[in-house]
Structures are given as structure tokens and as C-alpha cells.
Amino acid sequence: MTAAPSRRAVLRALGTLPVVMAAGGAGAAAADAADAAPALTADQRRLAFATAPAETLAAPLTTLAGGLPPDLTGVLWRNGPAEHERFGHRYGHWFDGDGMVQAFTFTGASVSHRARILDTPKRRRETAAGKRLLPAFSTLPPEVAPIMAPDDMNAANTSVLAHGGRLMALWEGGSALEFDSETLEAGDFVSWRPDLAGAPFSAHPKVEADGTCWNIGCVTFPRLMLLFYRIDPQGRLAAFNALPVDPLGMVHDYVVTKRHLVLVVPPFVIEPERFAAGPISFLDAHVWRPELGTRVIVVDKETLAPVRRYDLPPGFHFHHGNGWEEADGTIHLDLCQAADPMFAIHDLRAVMEGDWGFPSAHPHYRRMVLRPGGAAAIEQVATAVADFPRIDPRRTGLRHRALFALTGARDGGWPLSRVGRIDPDHGVVDGWTYPRHLIPEEHVFVPRGTAEGDGWLVGPFLDLERSAAGLSVFEARHLADGPLWQGLLPYPLPLGLHGTFVAA
Amino acid sequence: MTIRTASIKGAALAATLACVASLAFGAQAADLEVHIEGLRSADGDVRIALHRHMEDAKFPGDAGVVGAIMRPAASGTVRVIFADVAPGAYAVAAFHDADGDGELAQNFLGMPTEGYGFSNGAVGFMGPPSFADAAVTVGEGEAMPSVSVPIAYSDAGGHGAGQ
Ligand SMILES: [Fe+2]
Numbered sequence: 011m012t013a014a015p016s017r018r019a020v021l022r023a024l025g026t027l028p029v030v031m032a033a034g035g036a037g038a039a040a041a042d043a044a045d046a047a048p049a050l051t052a053d054q055r056r057l058a059f060a061t062a063p064a065e066t067l068a069a070p071l072t073t074l075a076g077g078l079p080p081d082l083t084g085v086l087w088r089n090g091p092a093e094h095e096r097f098g099h100r101y102g103h104w105f106d107g108d109g110m111v112q113a114f115t116f117t118g119a120s121v122s123h124r125a126r127i128l129d130t131p132k133r134r135r136e137t138a139a140g141k142r143l144l145p146a147f148s149t150l151p152p153e154v155a156p157i158m159a160p161d162d163m164n165a166a167n168t169s170v171l172a173h174g175g176r177l178m179a180l181w182e183g184g185s186a187l188e189f190d191s192e193t194l195e196a197g198d199f200v201s202w203r204p205d206l207a208g209a210p211f212s213a214h215p216k217v218e219a220d221g222t223c224w225n226i227g228c229v230t231f232p233r234l235m236l237l238f239y240r241i242d243p244q245g246r247l248a249a250f251n252a253l254p255v256d257p258l259g260m261v262h263d264y265v266v267t268k269r270h271l272v273l274v275v276p277p278f279v280i281e282p283e284r285f286a287a288g289p290i291s292f293l294d295a296h297v298w299r300p301e302l303g304t305r306v307i308v309v310d311k312e313t314l315a316p317v318r319r320y321d322l323p324p325g326f327h328f329h330h331g332n333g334w335e336e337a338d339g340t341i342h343l344d345l346c347q348a349a350d351p352m353f354a355i356h357d358l359r360a361v362m363e364g365d366w367g368f369p370s371a372h373p374h375y376r377r378m379v380l381r382p383g384g385a386a387a388i389e390q391v392a393t394a395v396a397d398f399p400r401i402d403p404r405r406t407g408l409r410h411r412a413l414f415a416l417t418g419a420r421d422g423g424w425p426l427s428r429v430g431r432i433d434p435d436h437g438v439v440d441g442w443t444y445p446r447h448l449i450p451e452e453h454v455f456v457p458r459g460t461a462e463g464d465g466w467l468v469g470p471f472l473d474l475e476r477s478a479a480g481l482s483v484f485e486a487r488h489l490a491d492g493p494l495w496q497g498l499l500p501y502p503l504p505l506g507l508h509g510t511f512v513a514a
Numbered sequence: 515m516t517i518r519t520a521s522i523k524g525a526a527l528a529a530t531l532a533c534v535a536s537l538a539f540g541a542q543a544a545d546l547e548v549h550i551e552g553l554r555s556a557d558g559d560v561r562i563a564l565h566r567h568m569e570d571a572k573f574p575g576d577a578g579v580v581g582a583i584m585r586p587a588a589s590g591t592v593r594v595i596f597a598d599v600a601p602g603a604y605a606v607a608a609f610h611d612a613d614g615d616g617e618l619a620q621n622f623l624g625m626p627t628e629g630y631g632f633s634n635g636a637v638g639f640m641g642p643p644s645f646a647d648a649a650v651t652v653g654e655g656e657a658m659p660s661v662s663v664p665i666a667y668s669d670a671g672g673h674g675a676g677q
Contacts, residue, residue: 156637158668232624289639
């Protein structure tokens with residue numbers, strides 16, 4: 011920590027000194043202290059899901075406090091729904107709106123921000139029509155145009171992949187969308203092979219240390235299939251396979267181990283008749299069928315064919331963390347699982363109306379163990395709510411000791427208010443709670459040195475009191491010390507989803 | 515995103531048996547003129563099926579096919595006539611069989627990769643339209659009713675239908 015800034019100054023600037031002093035110890039104390047702050051107003055809550063203030067944005071971040079590590083250089087690319095209203099029509103779910111790609115550029119001495127709404131074919135058609143026209147993840151416009159191919163409604167709003175010389179905005183129901191690193195303008199959809207044009211490509215690709223990129227796709231209409239992609243370090247498709255799975259619903263994430271891809275399929279499945287019956291959103295075409303249980307499919311990385319299957323109790327999750335396997339073939343993997351999908355169906359719609367009651371079951375950190383003989387179990391290691399998990403990317407597919415996630419629950423506020431480090435064996439072992447008026451987004455691990463966990467944790471937040479977006483940098487091994495640096499933008503941004511750090 | 519192809523395949527089969535369907539059911543039958551519009555090329559054939567409503571079968575299903583015509587494709591519009599159509603409600607389904615294999619080509623996702631369309635330009639949300647949306651009425655002794663079938667092509671991965 012050569013550039014250790016004055017943490018005290020950071021905290022003073024944020025007006026959270028007492029909070030953080032408490033956070034040095036245990037999470038619960040920190041959360042209690044933070045809750046002493048005044049509750050958020052409805053207008054403040056709405057800011058988190060308001061449309062971005064302009065189609066393109068650019069500004070330097072002003073240092074709130076602390077100092078930037080001079081050796082932290084590169085770009086944090088981010089994506090998320092950022093046009094929550096168009097032509098007077100407000101989307102009904104966090105995941106609906108058109109994507110905005112963002113670049114936070116770290117020079118070692120300063121951070122600057124650029125952002126642009128991606129002008130997808132979907133958005134261009136709606137612009138030409140002067141109205142909302144196409145279905146979104148969970149919301150249909152009053153008069154909905156038909157869909158001939160998934161990319162007709164591709165909002166490119168979920169994550170960013172930098173790989174093989176390309177920058178891509180990811181959705182999950184259709185293709186990756188290339189965009190320009192300078193102008194941030196949308197380019198063409200990526201077709202990995204001519205006959206795969208328009209095929210779903212998930213927003214959670216995994217890039218291994220050798221540069222190989224893995225991904226899945228989840229086809230839910232008209233056929234039900236899981237797709238597996240292996241892309242070489244130059245960005246060329248090296249292997250592909252498609253596996254019919256029926257019934258099937260959204261499979262948002264998965265893990266890679268040394269020899270396998272592991273897909274965990276929740277019993278929240280598409281009812282194809284609902285699509286056939288008439289206009290219905292993708293989310294609403296799903297039904298919760300807990301009797302199906304959670305199905306696990308283990309796919310061989312060499313052949314891309316399924317080699318093992320497991321059945322586990324029902325649950326719903328979007329995200330994993332990492333997976334790894336022992337010499338005997340036992341697979342361990344992280345997941346952020348809730349009892350059912352109600353948080354996705356209900357709570358993430360309610361937030362669009364400023365309702366932060368979050369009555370539904372929250373995702374928690376859990377660990378899944380899959381033994382080669384067919385035995386399998388899900389263990390709850392930590393009691394904390396957890397989502398938006400990230401690992402040290404150098405440990406992708408290898409045994410990891412640290413999972414970074416948004417954790418913590420607080421009544422009447424944003425439930426993911428704490429940045430935490432989870433030890434898969436011991437639960438939450440480090441963390442820092444954001445004050446109630448600062449809403450953290452996904453924090454990404456940026457490696458330094460060679461040892462696992464040596465690095466920074468970097469992530470944006472939204473300051474609901476100042477109506478401004480900001481960014482934090484943490485020393486990843488000392489989260490409880492509070493941020494090394496925090497900076498603020500002169501404008502707010504709606505809460506985003508995922509990103510990736512590309513070192514300079 | 516997709517269209518059920520069974521009926522169109524059925525239509526193709528029927529078309530190999532009779533180039534022009536003769537559907538006379540009575541003295542008041544009329545000829546129905548169909549304009550297949552928006553064909554992108556003269557490659558292959560156009561295959562056109564005339565359907566009547568089936569209470570207990572999905573549209574466009576084989577069961578409802580009462581006539582089928584195949585013609586060489588032409589850029590732009592191809593005009594065909596279903597002769598001696600009895601009065602009643604009908605819907606037309608057509609596709610541009612550009613590769614001439616008799617099938618509506620699909621990619622592995624199940625999305626058609628050849629152009630297709632329905633009478634009245636009817637389109638479904640994620641699949642074929644309803645019979646009612648595509649329906650055209652042939653009246654008794656009507657001179658020459660006509661209907662348009664605009665053909666839409668999905669540029670897989672691109673924008674598509676409807677507009
Ligand atoms: Fe995600």
C-alpha cells in the first residue's frame with residue numbers, strides 16, 4: 011500500500027466516520043450504525059432507476075477523499091439498463107431498459123468517465139417508429155411488434171466482454187454486440203459462425219488465464235437448448251455444442267472448472283404455450299415449478315457433451331462465483347441462491363416504482379458440492395445476503411479462497427449495501443458497509459502481484475443525497491479499512507449490472 | 515421468432531400433386547387472387563397454401579390446407595390464383611423456398627431462414643398469426659377477390675418482421 015491515502019479523510023468527506031469505525035469489527039455493528047442515518051425518500055429511491063441524464067456523458071471524477079493507487083491503471087467497462095423510459099412509456103423491471111456502456115479510465119492519478127446509450131437495432135426501430143415497439147425482458151409496450159429473431163429485442167444491457175481484440179456489450183437472449191472503444195458507438199452483432207448468427211450468448215463469459223473464453227447460451231424459444239461455446243484467445247470459435255434440455259428457463263450464469271462447465275438449472279422454466287398464446291414477456295412466460303428441483307448438468311470441456319447430472323432441492327439464482335474440482339472429480343461451486351424467484355419477479359419490478367420493501371426471499375451465498383458417485387449437496391456457509399459475486403480472475407476454474415460480493419441486509423434500504431469478502435469455507439470474513447445513502451453496484455477485483463486476493467476492489471456507487479454517481483477503490487485484503495479512494499461524478503447514473511476491468 | 519412449418523410442408527407436398535388447386539364446392543365459387551409480395555430474388559420457388567379455419571387444430575396446420583400452389587420465384591411480386599374457391603373465410607400462408615428443397619429452411623434455433631408471410635400481412639408475436647388476423651372472406655359470386663401476402667425475411671441476428 012504505497013499510496014495509502016488518509017482513510018480518515020475519506021470517511022470525513024463521506025460523513026460516515028462513526029459507521030466505518032464500527033465496520034472495522036463486525037458487519038452487524040456497521041449495519042446498525044448505518045441505519046441510524048435518515049431513511050431515504052421516495053424521490054431518492056427513484057433516482058436509482060431513473061433514465062441516465064443524457065445519451066452520452068463524459069466527465070472526470072472529482073476526488074472526494076483519499077488517493078488513487080498509482081499502479082492501478084486501466085479501464086473499468088460497465089453496462090446496465092439506463093433508459094428506463096422511452097416515448098413516455100416506463101419499463102416495469104430493472105432488467106428491461108436499453109443498455110448504456112460506460113468506461114471508467116484509471117490513469118494512476120485520476121479517473122475519468124465516458125458513457126453512451128447503445129443504439130441497438132431494437133432502439134433504432136423504436137426511434138424510427140417514435141414509440142416503444144419491442145418486448146423487453148419483463149415489459150411489453152402497449153402495441154408490441156412481432157419478433158422474428160431474438161436480436162430483434164436485444165437490449166445489450168447486461169455486461170461487457172473484452173476479448174480477442176473486441177469489446178462487446180452482452181445481453182443473454184441474443185448475440186453479443188460489438189462497440190467502439192473510443193466513441194462507444196454500437197457496431198454489429200457478433201456472429202461466432204455463420205449458422206450461429208443470432209444465437210444466445212450469455213452475459214457471464216469466463217476467460218481463463220490462457221485467454222480461452224467459455225460461454226453458454228440459453229435458447230428458450232422456439233426450441234429449448236443450452237449452447238456451449240469455446241472461443242480461442244484470438245476471438246475465434248474453437249468449439250460449439252447444443253444440448254436440448256426440457257423443460258428449461260433462464261440460465262443466467264454457470265461455472266468453469268479445470269475440466270468441466272457446470273450449469274445449474276433452476277426450476278423456473280418457460281412454458282412455451284404462453285409464448286404461443288399471444289404477446290407475453292420473457293419473464294412472464296416462466297413458471298415456478300419447484301417439484302422439478304434444481305438440475306445440474308456437468309459438461310466436459312473437451313467434447314462439450316454432458317457427462318454428469320445431479321438433482322438437488324429447488325432454489326433460484328442468477329449468479330455463481332467460481333467452481334473448481336478435486337483430483338477425485340468432486341466439484342465445488344459458489345452460488346447466490348434464494349428460496350424462489352420472487353425477488354426477480356416481484357422485488358425487481360417494485361424498485362421501478364420506488365418501492366424498496368424487498369419482501370421476497372433474498373439470495374444468499376451457498377456452496378454446492380458434486381461428488382463423482384452422484385451424491386450432491388448445497389451448503390449454506392454464510393448467513394449473509396449476497397449477490398454480484400466476483401473472484402480474482404487468475405483463479406477462474408481453480409480453487410479459490412476469496413469471493414467478493416455485495417452482501418448485507420438492512421431493513422428499508424438497499425439490501426446489498428455492504429462490500430464483502432467471503433471465504434468459501436468460513437463465510438463473510440471482511441467487509442465495509444456503505445452508508446445508507448450510497449448504493450453500491452458490482453465491485454470488480456483488479457489483480458496486482460501474483461498471490462490470490464492481492465489487488466483492489468473497484469466499483470461504482472450512486473450517492474442519493476448528492477444525486478451523483480461515484481466510484482470506490484478498496485484494498486481487496488482490507489475492506490474493513492474503508493475505501494482507499496472515492497471520487498464523484500457531476501451527474502447521477504442509474505444502478506448498473508456487470509462490468510470487467512481491462513488493465514492498461 | 516418462428517413459424518410452425520408443418521402446414522407449409524404439407525402444402526408443398528400437395529403442390530407436387532397438383533399445380534393449381536381446384537376447390538370448387540358449388541356454383542357460387544370464386545377465384546381468389548393472391549399477390550405474394552416482397553420476394554427478394556428469383557431463386558427457387560414460392561409455395562403457397564390456402565387454409566380454412568379448423569376449430570380443433572392450430573393454424574397453420576396441415577389439417578386446414580385446402581389448396582396449394584407452387585410457382586418459380588420472381589423478384590418482387592408473384593401473382594397466383596386459387597380457382598373456384600367456395601364462399602367462406604380463408605387464410606393464405608406462403609414461403610419463399612429459395613433453395614428449392616420444398617422445406618422452410620430453419621437455423622438450429624428453429625428460426626426460419628427463408629422468407630415467409632401470411633395473408634393481410636398478419637404476423638404473430640413469436641410465431642404464426644391467428645387465423646382470424648390472416649383471414650380473408652370470399653363472398654358468393656364475388657368478381658375476383660384478392661389478397662396480399664407480404665414476405666418477410668429474418669436476417670438472423672438482425673431486425674426483422676412487421677415493419
Ligand atoms: Fe448477471
